[in-house]
Amino acid sequence: MSTGTLAIWQQFSGKPGGKWAFSRLLCFKAPYFGSIRPRFVALRPEYCEVSIRKRRAVLNHLGTVHAIAMCNMAELAGGTMTEVTVPRTHRWIPKGMTVEYLKKATSDLTAVATPESRPDWSAPGDYRVGVEVKDQGGEVVFRATITMWVTAKSA
Template sequence: MNTLHIWQTCQRYPLGSWLFSRLFCLKAPYFGSIRPRFVQLAPELCEVHLKKRRAVHNHIGTVHAIAICNLAEAAAGTMTDATVPKSHRWIPKGMTVEYQKKAGTDLKAIARPMNGAKADEPGDYPVEVLVTDTNGDQVFRAVISMWISERPAA
């Protein structure tokens, strides 16, 4: 069962976004450290929220840079998984980040493919993730390079 189908199934129920977010963290436990809340998922789009709480703070009381990277990777990976055809697979290959402003509030990450990239073609699939605070100010930008390849024949 693919990620997009699980998302769509969860959306039929009250607290469906919460349920999907919990299932996601069971599948990939490391992401549980930031408690991501998936809000929107479709091919070529993923929106994930992060609540500012003490567990994700740095020494100055803002959201830690690596927690934001974790949020960006969760959004980009889930968007990619919802986009690639079943005949293909993906893996993160690299990540370039820009910390643009202190992240002193809850955060929203939106992941989209860059430059009309197609996930049905083997090769590099660049995903841009923009992270904004509750004031709508962009605090972070990442470009995550996903490597797309065909699944080996079973």
């Protein structure tokens, strides 16, 4: 597994303000994610949980969380989970994402990313990541499947 991102999480997450600092560091590395102001809740191989607050900057014309804000959140959770799950000898890149908007998102949200299957790391291939976004009441408002293309790093 990739130890860099996970090691930083493990170093920061248990300290006061550490989860906030980790979230800011990750958004510094990938600035677009900063637009949703994510907060990492949990991170380990095969699991990532990220939350966002319902605030004006992520709303649509209906006053609910915008669909693309939820896509952004799903890609962040899915990509970070993949980063700490794939072997250090491999690299990955998102290849595609299928999404379902199930219900209006009227509150703060939490996204959880987990693998949909156990990959065979010995050959290049697709790694499918499932992401569910829930509202504060625990109802799923959005679901995504992100296909990651995973290959061994060049020697």
